[in-house]
Amino acid sequence: MDVPELLRRAACHVPALTAGEAGTTLADANEYLDHDEWEVALDILVELGDAYGSEIAYWDFLAKAARMMWLARTERWCHWRRAEVNHGVIRAELQLVAPGVVGGRRTSVPGDGRLRPLWDIGDVTAAGHPDLYVARIWVESQPDLQPGGGGVVRLAPLSPQRWRRLSAGDVITMHEQRPVAGTATVIEAVFPAADDAGRDGE
Structure with missing residues (x-):
């Protein structure tokens, strides 16, 4: 399939009355496709995908189109959203430790899901130590987080089933070594009815 066909197939999944945050609609997408x-x-279409209960196939079409257009960040975002369809959405307000403090980063946190720090979500090992889990970070509305900075992030756990007890207001900590590298307050935690809901061969 070429790019226009991929985009048109994705467009077929969008309910006609869906509107994005900027007020864009399916009709707008189709008009640009026609031109x-x-x-x-x-x-x-990426914006519309966040406005309705999108499926795996939708994000697959968009990811393939983005790859064919050499739009690497958009492709990564489509893969990210595909995973969220499977495992749920976790959003949090993250505040990084200042770079002069033990545990603080001296370089920025890349915003496109490449960083995979450890997180303390409140579980403990049999020995009574914090049981840390890996989760990737996607920074919303900015390309990265500067050292000591803060912002809204999305988290993609490598073991998502362990994160299902989280809810808005929970406080978790980010670790790259033993000291705390950042503190995050969960602002949204929405999970599918079953962890394999909608799974279509990851």
Whole structure:
């Protein structure tokens, strides 16, 4: 399939009355497709995918189109959203420790899901020590988090079933070594009815 076909197949999944945060609609996406403005159409469809209960196939179409257009960050975001369909959405307000403090980063946190720090979500080992779990970070609305900075992030745990007890208001800590590297307050935690709901061969 070429890019226009992939985008049109994705568009077929969107309910007609869906509107994005900026007020864009399926009709807008189709109009840009009709004028071969593929990148704009893709951006609209990505936004619409966050406005309705999108499925795995939807994000697969968009990811393939983004890859064919060499839009690496958009492709990564589509893969991220695909995983959230499977495992749920965890969003948190993260505050990094200042770079002069033990545990503080001296480089920025990349915002596109590459960093995989450990997290203390309140579980303990049989010996009574914190049981830390890996989760990738996606930074919302900015390309990265500067050292000592803060912002809203999305988390993608490598063992998502362990995170299902989290709810808004819970406080968790980020670790890259033993000292705390950041503190996050959960602002949204929404999980599918079953962890394999909608799974279509990851």
